[in-house]
Each structure stands twice: as structure tokens, then as C-alpha cells.
Amino acid sequence: MAVFVTNNQAGSVALVLGGIVFLLILISGNPLLSLGHGDTQMRFVTRRRRVIQEAEEAPPREARSALEALSMIDPRASRDTAFIRTSGLVYERLVYAELTRLFPEFSVMSQGIDGPVHFDIIVATPERRAIFVELKSLQSPVSSIAVHQVTGMAATGVMGGLLVANQPLTRAARILLRQAQESGNNVSFVQWRDENDSDALKDAVLGLLRAFGHGSSNG
Template sequence: MPEVNEENIEEGPDSLDTDPLPLWGRVTAGFVGIPMVGAGSVAVFLSDNQAGSAVLILAGVILVFMLISGNPLNSLGHGETQVQFARARRRQVLVDARDAPPEEAQRVVETLTTVDPAAERDPAVREFSRELYERRVHEAMLRCVDTGVAITQTSYDYGNDYLIHMPIDRVIAVAVLAHQRQDAAISLTRVRELVGRAASSSAPLLVVSNARLGPHGARAAAEARDNGVLISVVRWRDEEDDDRLRTAIASLASRGSPD
């Protein structure tokens, strides 16, 4: 599994995962919701209680949405007015995308988080995104090495995700760092940890992440290379970054100092 810089986000309880509404539930939601929307709309013009009319319309719209989507209403809170619908639909989307090619699955995740921003905080979506990024990095590395070069997945007990087996028994260790927010920077603490790992290993270390390397982290990595530590940190997000990944692999394979 790829390494992750986790954000402190409080997740909702698993009990929010429920099955879609049965047919009778959807019919009932529509039977109640449609008249409520109508009554609320009429009350806007005939009643001085505008707040009550708005509540009628809101409740009716929610019930009509349940009719159309088949999603059950899990909770409706007053004050912050939080409406939470089941996560089952998100999970089904991920199941359908799991067997798709990585680039297609990536578009599915991007579409899901666009139409449903709360999906970014769903543990299942986040875990799927991490696994998907690792798959995409694997495919990118295969594109960036010569025919005959083997790439094997490793046990995470050693802190690495892949090994690139170059000719003449030369091996490059690969660590994949997936971040939920691509605009974030890899922490200085993590960079120092990776430098220490590379310094204690006989194999050069290639770090691939979708997050950027901040100025302090870049300085720490550069100082380590100046001291003879074979480490390269590459930001890879899509095929447009293949050239920098290819260059880093070639540089480490020759045991030269990466750029």
C-alpha cells in the first residue's frame, strides 16, 4: 500500500451505510413529499409564516429527492441543518470502477468527488484513491523503463512499495506517497524519514508522490544527495510527468546524483 500523509478529518459512523430505499419507501416519500412542496409553495403567498413555509418546501424537496434517487434519509439536523444520505451509492461506484483501467477509474473518482464533495471524506473513497494512485504509478514506471527491466511489488514491512530490477543486478527501491490533496507539500519530517531510510539501504530510493516537495523538504533532500545519499523525490500526477520519472530512474540506475 502507498504511504499517506493523513489529514485529521473526523469520519462519520459506519452506520450511515444503508441499503437503497425499497419501492414502497420511495412511493411513500413521493406521496408525502409532493403535497408538502405544493402546500409550502401556496403558503408562501397566503401565510405570514415564511419560516414555516420554507420548512415545508425543504422537507418536501428532501422527500421528493428520496423518491427520485432511492437514497434513504439518515439524519436531518436543525441549526447546522445537516442532511446525510447513505454512502452505499459511493461504494457501488467504487466497485464498478475497481476493474476499470486506472485512467478511467481516476476519471470516475474525479467525477464522484465533483458531484458529491463529501465523498472526499469517505474512508472507502480515500482508500480506493490511494490504491488507484499506486496502480497508476506502477503503469507509469513500466512505461519509463526499457524492455526486460522487471518491476516487482514488495512487502510493506520494508517500507517500500516496489523494486525496479535493472540490468547487472542493480536494484532501485520505490516508495509511493499518495496524498488526498495534491496541492499539499510532503512534510519535512517525512522527507527526513525517507532520507534516513535511503542512507541505511544499499539500494537507491525513488520516492514518487502526487504532492509537491516544499522548499524545506527539497533542501533536506538536496543536502542528503550532496552527502552521497542516493535518493530522488519525483512529483508524478499523470502521463505528462513521465519524463521526470524516467529521468529519475535513469539517474538512480547509473548511481549518479539525481537532479
């Protein structure tokens, strides 16, 4: 999935308005107990979808706030496939924006879906040394399958690999990652939820680059 950051202010305003309308529907004469019946449920789902759709176009931080508010107001939203997909897209945008902020002298690129191997993000130094970043936005801990995917991608290429997720690793995934690292696979993992985790994200990127013998002025 392509990662990008938008400055679409119209989308931002629409998101705020959509959220206000959504809240008004809840506060007005439609109690939660009636949401499972007929037209009320349809209107409720329609407003939910509208907020989700507007989040796709909003700047990532505003979109994150809107989705978090939606999940608190409407617990069913977290099981909505559109909500899950949009949450993943917003997460990718957030990590992309944070990497760009942390490493202004590096090239931070979204590869898209072209090429024999798909990487969510590639971070490259001016000396053309690079690592890839694989992103996972999940509702449960990261399984060993995701770790195996990243270690396999790193083993077949010349780049180190960083797995970034909003959830921690399972015990099995931690063991698999440690085994891969001990065998010489240049991979790492960071749990990134928001800007409070950015120091760990920065250190992980620099650590992978140093494994290739690259120091950095950011270090």
C-alpha cells in the same frame, strides 16, 4: 500495499454502470440541499461507496477517471476514508503501470509487505542493480517526514530511493532532500500526477541508476 494492474473487464463495466446510476440519482428528484436528511443521505452515501468499491477492481485509468468524477460531483467524497484509501491504491497502480511502460527491459516489482523493509516498488536492471520507489498519494504537499523516511531507507541499504507523490514538496522537505543529496544520499523526488509527468519520472529513475554507474539504453 501491493501494487498490481488488473484487466478485469467485468469490473470495468460495473464501474461505468455504477457511475451512471450515481449520476442519475443526482440528476433526479434529490436536490443537493436535501442530502443531509434521512434516507436520502443514506442512499447517497451507499452509491458513493459502491463507486469507490468498484474503482478498487477497475483498470487504473478508468478508476482514476471515476474517482475524479466522483470528487467533482460529491465534494464530501474527498474526506471519506474509503475514498482516500482507494485513491492511494489507484495511484500506486498507475505509477506501477507507467514504470512498466517506461522500462520494458527492466523488472518492475511490488514487494508487498513481506521482508524487514517494505518498498512500494523495486525497479531492477538486467544486471541486478536496483532502486526502490516510495509512493505517496496525498491531499496536501509532501512533508519533510516523508523525505526523512525515504532518505533513511536509502541510507540503510544498497539501493537508491525515489519518492513519487501527486503533490509537491513543502519548503522544509525540499531543503531536507537537498541536504541529503549533498551528503551523498542517493535519493530523488518526482511529482507525478499523470502521463504528462512521465518524462520527469523516467529521468529520475535513470539518474538514480547512473549514480551507481549504470548507463541505460533508455537514456
